[in-house]
Amino acid sequence: MLIGGDTVKNEVIKCPNCHDTTIGKISKATYFCSNCCSEIVYRKDEVYVYKHNEDGRMIDNLKLRGFEY
Numbered sequence: 559m560l561i562g563g564d565t566v567k568n569e570v571i572k573c574p575n576c577h578d579t580t581i582g583k584i585s586k587a588t589y590f591c592s593n594c595c596s597e598i599v600y601r602k603d604e605v606y607v608y609k610h611n612e613d614g615r616m617i618d619n620l621k622l623r624g625f626e627y
Contacts, residue, residue, distance in 0.1 A: 574598060575607050 571581045573591035580593045589598045599606040609618040 571598075574605055575609065 571589060572579055573581060573594060573596055575596045575598075576591060576594040578591060578593035581589045581591050581598070584590050584597070587600045589600075590596070591598065595610045595612070597608040597610065599608070604621060606621050608616050611617050
């Protein structure tokens with residue numbers, strides 16, 4: 559997947575946590591996977607994954623560098 563600045567370019571986004579494609583866009587660089595309740599934030603060459611429980615509270619986070627999307 560190509561990333562320019564903070565924008566994902568014309569590709570199907572897969573969740574780095576569960577690899578599902580049920581991704582919704584929250585903002586310019588932030589997405590949400592409804593399959594595993596993860597918030598995904600793309601920033602240049604880093605990907606941040608924030609895992610949430612059913613009521614929306616964050617339960618875990620992960621920072622990936624040099625991640626091949």
